[in-house]
Amino acid sequence: MSSPSSADGRLRVALLGSSGSIGRQTVDVLEAHADRFEVVALATGRNAAELQAQAQRLRPKAVALADEIATLDLPTGTTRVRGEDALLELATREDVDYVIVGTGGVVSLRPTLAALRAGKVVATANKETLVAGGHLVMAEAREQAARRAAANAADPLATPLAWLRPIDSEHSAIWQCLVGEPRNGIARLVLTASGGPFLDTPADAFAAITPEKALKHPTWTMGAKITIDSATLANKGLEVIEAHWLYDVGYDAIDVVVHPQSVVHSAVLFVDGSLKAQLGTPDMRIPIQYALTHPDRLVSPAAAPDLVAAAHLDFRAPDEGRFPALRIAREAGRMGPHASAALIAADEVAVARFLDRTLDFPGIPRLLEAAVTRFGGSSPQAPDIDELVALDREVRAAFATGPVTP
Ligand SMILES: NC(=O)c1ccc[n+]([C@@H]2O[C@H](COP(=O)([O-])OP(=O)(O)OC[C@H]3O[C@@H](n4cnc5c(N)ncnc54)[C@H](OP(=O)(O)O)[C@@H]3O)[C@@H](O)[C@H]2O)c1
Structure with a gap:
């Protein structure tokens, strides 16, 4: 991730699992600090009504719903991304700086790895990311940190934890x-x-x-x-x-x-x-x-x-x-x-x-x-x-x- 490049200087966020317990609380935080964060992408599993309501409020550029059959009434300017790679597509968009992972299950592991490789900061509550894939994701986070440290040891992104950020309270x-x-x-x-x-x-x-x-x-x-x-x-x-x-x-x-x-x-x-x-x-x-x-x-x-x-x-x-x-x-x-x-x-x-x-x-x-x-x-x-x-x-x-x- 370079410095935020949205026109108004806000950090651009993709939120995976926006309708869940972590997802809704993340939306609260993002809305409370709308001067700092722009919500670019949202994804949920089956809760079409919540995704639709969030999209109407936050006006993201893209959304994804794992339930492909359900319909969504989206605001102008919001595109629906479909297919089994939808989460990965949202997480690696060029206009995304931060990816927040609030899904359960292994579904977000591939998008997390791809996001880190694409230079996005990932904040994750998801357990599988580290319990099943800790050896993979930490290797990516370490690589991104080392690249930053080589250029400037004082760069705040020169540590693996700045790339793979834990949300779990502990x-x-x-x-x-x-x-x-x-x-x-x-x-x-x-x-x-x-x-x-x-x-x-x-x-x-x-x-x-x-x-x-x-x-x-x-x-x-x-x-x-x-x-x-x-x-x-x-x-x-x-x-x-x-x-x-x-x-x-x-x-x-x-x-x-x-x-x-x-x-x-x-x-x-x-x-x-x-x-x-x-x-x-x-x-x-x-x-x-x-x-x-x-x-x-x-x-x-x-x-x-x-x-x-x-x-x-x-x-x-x-x-x-x-x-x-x-x-x-x-x-x-x-x-x-x-x-x-x-x-x-x-x-x-x-x-x-x-x-x-x-x-x-x-x-x-x-x-x-x-x-x-x-x-x-x-x-x-x-x-x-x-x-x-x-x-x-x-x-x-x-x-x-x-x-x-x-
Ligand atoms: N809740 C907490 O306080 C807390 C604290 C620490 C860690 N965690 C961890 O954070 C993760 C999420 O926990 P949670 O309690 O927020 O779970 P949750 O309430 O069940 O929410 C899960 C979210 O993931 C979405 N989802 C499921 N399958 C998806 C798919 N294929 N594509 C896109 N979105 C999908 C769900 O969408 P739908 O609802 O629309 O199906 C929902 O938005 C878990 O790994 C949990 O262990 C949670």
């Missing part, structure tokens, strides 16, 4: 803690977890957990998939793998601490014993905005944390006996990209089956372990993008139906 917190810190000062990363709604539920009650109960997250309001992942702690396991790729830190130096109030979003322990944390209210508009404005900070509509009202903050170790998904994910990360790609594909199947009531709550980690065992060690060579997409399909097909035995 990774944003770590990123914020690392600003201005030398790499060799890092001792450990500390990811916080709310613990979900079943933090104190005994293991023998897990089989009776219903989707309705699991969808009630105690602190965050998010899409259904990530809410169930928070209840099983699979989400925290996926975040350990994401942190490994983003910050180039070994699995043995990434801790998870349960913090039910979700005020401390994560922390970094430095070699001198200093622990630096980022605190905030549970509002994704803060990390979304930071990913867009780093290293600058702008006023946000999100409420500030009130430490006096919080009164006390609790921390405890995670119980991997009751929440084995955390252990399984960490092991998958250590095994390598095949295992972590199998894990995240399996997790999507497991959560969908739990929500469909064809799998009980303890069945989710059972399915994850079965998928990692079966597909995790398939080849010593790290998978390329085509292999990742094929592996994703294979894992989904293998576990879509039928009983899951340990």
Whole structure:
């Protein structure tokens, strides 16, 4: 990316997944700072009504809807892009500077890689980008950063994190803690977890957990998939793998601490014993905005944390006996990209089956372990993008139906 070249100096943004939880909150941020950002492209899956409403308000140049049959009433000047490469086309448009990825699933992996190669900054909430494709996307981000550093070491785009920007609140917190810190000062990363709604539920009650109960997250309001992942702690396991790729830190130096109030979003322990944390209210508009404005900070509509009202903050170790998904994910990360790609594909199947009531709550980690065992060690060579997409399909097909035995 060169400096923004829109006529009025605004950064030009393509938003993938604009109708989802992350997508709508991103639209809030972009609308609040319309003097800084121009929305050039929007994409959603099936929610034609929301895409249409957003297009009428934001007047992007292009939109894409994965549901090709649905019709859209678009404003003059907005074109509909069709076809299986629609996301990639939007993400690599010449008039786009920033790509924000708010889709779930592996669908945005190819567009993310293509956007980085085309010199776009990518801010991503999407887990697959790093859990399945961390070895690919970080290589691209490092290459772009090295090119900048060779020309000017002080260029703000001379670091990989400036190219592949995390939106997940935990990774944003770590990123914020690392600003201005030398790499060799890092001792450990500390990811916080709310613990979900079943933090104190005994293991023998897990089989009776219903989707309705699991969808009630105690602190965050998010899409259904990530809410169930928070209840099983699979989400925290996926975040350990994401942190490994983003910050180039070994699995043995990434801790998870349960913090039910979700005020401390994560922390970094430095070699001198200093622990630096980022605190905030549970509002994704803060990390979304930071990913867009780093290293600058702008006023946000999100409420500030009130430490006096919080009164006390609790921390405890995670119980991997009751929440084995955390252990399984960490092991998958250590095994390598095949295992972590199998894990995240399996997790999507497991959560969908739990929500469909064809799998009980303890069945989710059972399915994850079965998928990692079966597909995790398939080849010593790290998978390329085509292999990742094929592996994703294979894992989904293998576990879509039928009983899951340990
Ligand atoms: N929600 C959070 O607070 C949060 C926090 C951290 C990380 N994340 C991660 O961010 C990602 C998104 O989460 P979410 O909670 O926002 O999910 P969500 O509410 O389910 O939204 C997913 C979005 O992706 C769109 N989409 C699906 N398939 C698509 C396709 N083929 N082409 C274009 N768009 C497509 C959906 O469109 P339709 O709705 O129109 O089908 C929707 O806009 C996930 O990876 C999640 O783990 C979320």
